[in-house]
Amino acid sequence: MLKIESIQNGIVIDHIPAGKGMDIYKLLELDSQKQSIALLQSVRSEKYGCKDLIKIEGFTEPERLEVLGYLNDGVTLIVIRDGKVVKKYHPVPPRTLKNVIKCKNPRCITSTEANCEHIFKLSSSGKYRCIYCNQEASLLR
Template sequence: MSEKLQVEAIQQGTVIDHIPAGQGIRILKRLHLESAGKRITVGMNLPSQNHGLKDIIKVEGRMFTEDEAHQLALFAPSATINVIDDYEVVNKFGMQLPDTLVGVFPCPNSNCISLNEPVNSYFYISVKGEADSGDAQVKMRCKYCEKSFNKEVVVGN
């Protein structure tokens, strides 16, 4: 007999679904969700028809900004964001990598001017290979020192 578990619905807030398995905690920390004082539900290693396993995060009473969605796309490019109002999905959209990312991650080049001057870090983002395949590589090029880095070097593993 198959038993289906349900997670309590939220009245208003955001649900991040289809997060690659194991990335949910990383997203919580990156977006500082655990310290926001909002009720959060996290599901990890849940079955997914498209991805095998997935994580899911529900944040009650908080809508995500565009900058946060851009950060999320670096960790979970296949994720979807569902905006909830009065227990209904009022907007649903997929993640999309931004062309640029400003002031989010420091440049890994210790000689970069952005580390010592009062300027925000600034990266140009590009994808090498097919975005939908597991072979795609996200590259981030610093506007100031012009060095290119694999995404993992800039954002960590």
């Protein structure tokens, strides 16, 4: 049995669908972080059968995790301080996504101009739309 130490101060990203942990790891650019990070894949779970899990010691940027509300509403974020759980919540979809997804419209300015940021806003219908051409984003879930 693999044993991973509990973290004292940081965050745990729990209930990641099996096989999606590495996608979240890359999206959050955790490879460029200086903190201690544990990515566990295909962990047995009574409730979910199988899941992925990410533990980040010393993580202090919870606003970066807002994008998880777009990716999967079943993910649980657990904030740990002094070895104790201080907050447990599901991220909500952010109002704006910046450089998370790319516009698929070939006529969009983001397709023709270099260094143009891909920005999507959450519409009243609950879908993300490109701010430049109003193209609806395809879901990653």
